[in-house]
Amino acid sequence: MLEPDNAKTLYTFNDVPVKAKPPFWLLVGLMWGLFMWVVGRRKRERPLSHNLLVATLSLPLAFLADIGHAMAHTESAKRAGAPMDEILLSADMPRTLYANNDVPPRTHITRAIGGPIYSAIGLTISLLWRSFSPPTSISRELADVSSFYHGAIFFGSLMPLSIVDGGTILKWSLVEQGKSPEEADEIVKVTGPVVIGILAVVGTAVFLFRRK
16 A cells, blocks of 8 residues: 655656655765765875765765665566556655555565666676776775665565565465465564574674684
């Protein structure tokens, strides 16, 4: 079900309106400030004008990864025969909204794969860009930003959590195999924290090993 239409339409992509609530613009300002802080700490010796340039160019790269992921779902939804109705931007992650969610499991799965495919392609292109950029160049810094955001969104979207694509794919794959939607929801609720816990332990172990 769509949320009340209290957001302003910014543009239309693939026949789907992309709308923004007022908190979205606060997020834009906060992210720009964060980029300025990070760039300034990493490159203290560089002129302010250069840091300002990097921070300002980093902002659209981050949103290209984030909002682009959501927009890619418009294509997979169209191909699934159940088009998206709206993309909503606010202070949290972009949300893809559908007026009709009473569709077959395979349709749910197909609608969910567009974003991860886009992020995987974006990550590949960003890493290639990075490999051709000199280590100390602004191009390398921007490629790092692009690689980080595409990579984080790609791997994050595949987590078995109900709020991201991985959870949707897992749930409706289980339904295809004979589980009820309620049973599948319970499995996703258990699987997500377990997988995140395992990754946290492995990540901590790798970090400590590298430090040692």
